[in-house]
Amino acid sequence: WPAIAPYVKAINDLKKEHNAVILAHNYMTPDIFHCVADIVGDSLQLAKEAASTDADVIVQCGVHFMAETSKLLNPDKTVLIPDQRAGCSLAESITAEDVRALREAYPGVPIVTYVNTSAAVKSECDICCTSSNAVQVVESFGVDRVLLIPDEYLAKYVATQTDVEILSWKGHCEVHERFTADELQAYREAEPGLRIIAHPECPPDVLAEADFTGSTNGMIKWVETHKPQKVLMVTECSMSDNVAVDAPDTEFVRPCNLCPHMKRITLPKILESLENMRDEVHVEEAVAMKAREAVERMINLPV
Ligand code: 13P
Numbered sequence: 288w289p290a291i292a293p294y295v296k297a298i299n300d301l302k303k304e305h306n307a308v309i310l311a312h313n314y315m316t317p318d319i320f321h322c323v324a325d326i327v328g329d330s331l332q333l334a335k336e337a338a339s340t341d342a343d344v345i346v347q348c349g350v351h352f353m354a355e356t357s358k359l360l361n362p363d364k365t366v367l368i369p370d371q372r373a374g375c376s377l378a379e380s381i382t383a384e385d386v387r388a389l390r391e392a393y394p395g396v397p398i399v400t401y402v403n404t405s406a407a408v409k410s411e412c413d414i415c416c417t418s419s420n421a422v423q424v425v426e427s428f429g430v431d432r433v434l435l436i437p438d439e440y441l442a443k444y445v446a447t448q449t450d451v452e453i454l455s456w457k458g459h460c461e462v463h464e465r466f467t468a469d470e471l472q473a474y475r476e477a478e479p480g481l482r483i484i485a486h487p488e489c490p491p492d493v494l495a496e497a498d499f500t501g502s503t504n505g506m507i508k509w510v511e512t513h514k515p516q517k518v519l520m521v522t523e524c525s526m527s528d529n530v531a532v533d534a535p536d537t538e539f540v541r542p543c544n545l546c547p548h549m550k551r552i553t554l555p556k557i558l559e560s561l562e563n564m565r566d567e568v569h570v571e572e573a574v575a576m577k578a579r580e581a582v583e584r585m586i587n588l589p590v
């Protein structure tokens with residue numbers, strides 16, 4: 288902690304000076320999550336918070352699509368990401384051109400995009416969703432068939448929760464696709480009483496081993512309400528680190544997998560970001576107009 292104290296103080300001072308707010312995803316390391324973040328949450332919560340903040344500057348501690356979403360909702364504010372190389376394998380898996388081809392192949396079928404996509408992809412879609420509202424968003428059209436792109440595994444999970452036929456894409460999260468059902472079974476055998484909770488970006492056979500499936504906020508809430516003796520969070524490593532701080536009676540059993548993109552965001556880079564007002568996120572207005580509609584439709588749904 289002494290090593291981080293000067294960073295924490297300098298960052299918190301600069302936040303006041305610039306009327307800046309730090310929105311941090313649940314996968315940020317504990318120093319960011321617990322010491323400098325103003326708001327922590329999953330993708331949906333961060334988007335909602337971005338829509339309602341009265342700060343002049345938003346520092347997005349997460350990956351690039353999250354910062355873009357904040358910029359879409361705040362075209363007149365300064366939105367910074369401490370390292371703009373922080374990408375996402377799902378966002379990389381599909382282009383706006385791919386979505387246009389899907390529209391042609393499936394005329395009249397609504398296209399829902401996971402928020403883990405570029406603004407250009409969002410601008411070609413009807414509405415966004417996140418892992419915490421995907422089922423409600425898919426059902427909001429009142430039709431029999433919906434495209435839910437680009438995460439094949441999220442789409443498969445949603446298909447188990449609704450009667451709507453779900454068509455998808457072949458994108459995967461490089462972090463969650465690494466978990467296997469075999470490793471979870473081995474942990475269950477070695478750790479009697481173990482509860483397993485998983486993110487819906489995991490493959491179907493992995494989710495079949497889980498006691499609960501939900502977004503990162505959903506997983507945190509599950510631990511808070513169930514207070515398990517032993518839990519394995521099938522997701523990014525920082526989740527267990529962050530939740531463990533407030534759950535001293537719970538043993539957090541690993542494995543976990545690191546997201547190399549989320550891990551690009553560090554305290555020194557946040558400090559540099561606030562000192563030099565960079566990297567600033569911009570979205571071309573022609574793209575932003577349509578992408579914003581897709582995000583706002585999601586935020587305005589009564590879910
Ligand atoms: P959540 O919306 O559940 O926080 O998920 C975001 C993400 O990138 C998970 O890999």
Ligand code: SF4
Nearest residue numbers: 375376460461462546
């Ligand atoms: Fe993307 Fe997966 Fe990293 Fe989330 S954990 S940001 S889905 S690569």
